[in-house]
Amino acid sequence: MSMITERLAQEQPPGPDEARPRPGFRxxxxxxxxxxxxxxxxxxxxxxxxxxxxxxxxxxxxxxxxxxxxxxxxxxxxxxxxxxxxxxxxxxxxxxxxxxxxxxxxxxxxxxxxxxxxxxxxxxxxxxxxxxxxxxxxxxxxxxxxxxxxxxxxxxxxxxxxxxxxxxxxxxxxxxxxxxxxxxGPVAWALFAVVFFWQMPHFYPLAIKYKDDYARAGIPMLPVVRSARRVNTEILLFTVLTLVSSLAAWPLGAKDGMGPIYGITAIVSGAFFLLEALRLAGRSRRGEPLKAMRLFHWSITYLTILFIAVAVDALI
The missing domain is CATH 1.10.357.140 (UbiA prenyltransferase)
Known part of the structure; x- marks a missing residue:
């Protein structure tokens, strides 16, 4: 916290004599x-x-x-x-x-x-x-x-x-x-688990990109305080747990209409999600530019596709 205090002392808001212009409606x-x-x-x-x-x-x-x-x-x-x-x-x-x-x-x-x-x-x-x-x-x-x-x-x-x-x-x-x-119900908990585990492979790439920002602010995000190998291991682990949770929802929701549309979508989209996480780990291992935001953007696409499949199965 001392680093934050020191930085803030250098960036104080303007005093009365330096009042900023009043912002407009927009x-x-x-x-x-x-x-x-x-x-x-x-x-x-x-x-x-x-x-x-x-x-x-x-x-x-x-x-x-x-x-x-x-x-x-x-x-x-x-x-x-x-x-x-x-x-x-x-x-x-x-x-x-x-x-x-x-x-x-x-x-x-x-x-x-x-x-x-x-x-x-x-x-x-x-x-x-x-x-x-x-x-x-x-x-x-x-x-x-x-x-x-x-x-x-x-x-x-x-x-x-x-x-x-x-x-x-x-x-x-x-x-x-x-x-x-x-x-x-059980299906709700399974879908909760999907979104819960998904947030690590979704957010860690963002934290990788802004690692220096978090370090400057003294925030101990995982990429700031752990090795790249540890971060990629967690990304892969939570990606797998996301896929397992998505597949667990299939039999749990079968009696209520969760059918092959959801199941096939979960398998295919999950495979692409995992592949992108593996690519990020491979680039890190080879010392190549990470392009972490590719996984960040794909994670959003994955979640959207998966939940669209939930909606479609509910209608059909």
């Missing part, structure tokens, strides 16, 4: 939108809709779907907003994040807290009013876990932060299932 709108990290919300929607469809055995009530998508999206935005508030000290030390609204002084910390609180209240009110207490409780727990357990406690203390942070990243599957059925 800049403020873009700033508030970026606080919610829309790319994360998009990934949540990719898993939420198919999970609801399979839980319902087809199209769920469209009103319920709208509530879960809006409520879940706002909850994710709230968690991300609080994350930006908590991480504002390290964000200004990292090239990847120094243009976020707080490091760039586009929005004040107080305004960010108010915005995050409003998103939280609206999302939980929607979930409590139109779904059930299990789905609402899981939504509230996800916000708490992401901001308190992951961001405040784990992220700055342990290289296993990505692993434990994966719990809240996979929670939307359980929330979606609970909103439809009022319970969380």
């Amino acid at each position: 800049a403020l709108f873009a700033g508030y939108l970026s606080l919610t990290k829309p790319q994360i919300v998009e990934l949540i929607l990719v898993t939420t809709i198919p999970a609801m469809m399979f839980a319902a055995g087809g199209w769920p009530d469209l009103g319920l779907m709208a509530v879960v998508l809006i409520g879940g999206g706002l909850a994710a935005g709230a968690a991300s907003t609080f994350n930006c508030y908590i991480d504002r000290d390290i964000d200004q030390l990292m090239r990847r994040t120094k243009r976020r609204p707080l490091p760039s002084h586009t929005i004040t910390p107080r305004a960010v807290l108010i915005f995050g609180t409003i998103l939280t209240v609206v999302s939980l009110t929607l979930m409590a009013t139109f779904t059930n207490w299990l789905a609402t409780g899981l939504t509230a727990a996800s916000i708490f876990y992401y901001d308190v357990i992951y961001t405040i406690w784990l992220k700055r203390r342990t290289p296993t932060n990505t692993f434990w942070g994966g719990i809240c990243g996979a929670a939307p599957v359980l929330i979606a299932w609970a909103a439809v059925t009022g319970t969380v």
Whole structure:
């Protein structure tokens, strides 16, 4: 933490005599939108809709779907907003994040807290009013876990932060299932495991690319504190666990209509996912340029394809 304090002392926000011009409406709108990290919300929607469809055995009530998508999206935005508030000290030390609204002084910390609180209240009110207490409780727990357990406690203390942070990243599957059925069944847990394990081969390539950024901010991401061999071993391990979880969902969901469309998709897309992880490990072993972002982008494609197959099987 001493390194962070020292850096911050060199990058203090402007004083009264150096006041920045007041940002316009477009800049403020873009700033508030970026606080919610829309790319994360998009990934949540990719898993939420198919999970609801399979839980319902087809199209769920469209009103319920709208509530879960809006409520879940706002909850994710709230968690991300609080994350930006908590991480504002390290964000200004990292090239990847120094243009976020707080490091760039586009929005004040107080305004960010108010915005995050409003998103939280609206999302939980929607979930409590139109779904059930299990789905609402899981939504509230996800916000708490992401901001308190992951961001405040784990992220700055342990290289296993990505692993434990994966719990809240996979929670939307359980929330979606609970909103439809009022319970969380075996297939929901299998799909939760898919998203949970998937997050390591998804995020570690990003951490490899921005390794110097994380090191500068004193964040012990795995690529910062462990060897390339260890990182690639974990990528391969969690890729395999992702595929095993995806295949486990097949027999668990067979009686509810999870058929060959899902199974074949899981096998084929999973094989390509594993192949890309092996390529990254091979390039690392041979000392070649890693091109880690290829695996990052393919991981998004893989998850999207797999959950589209869940949705298709639910309809057919």
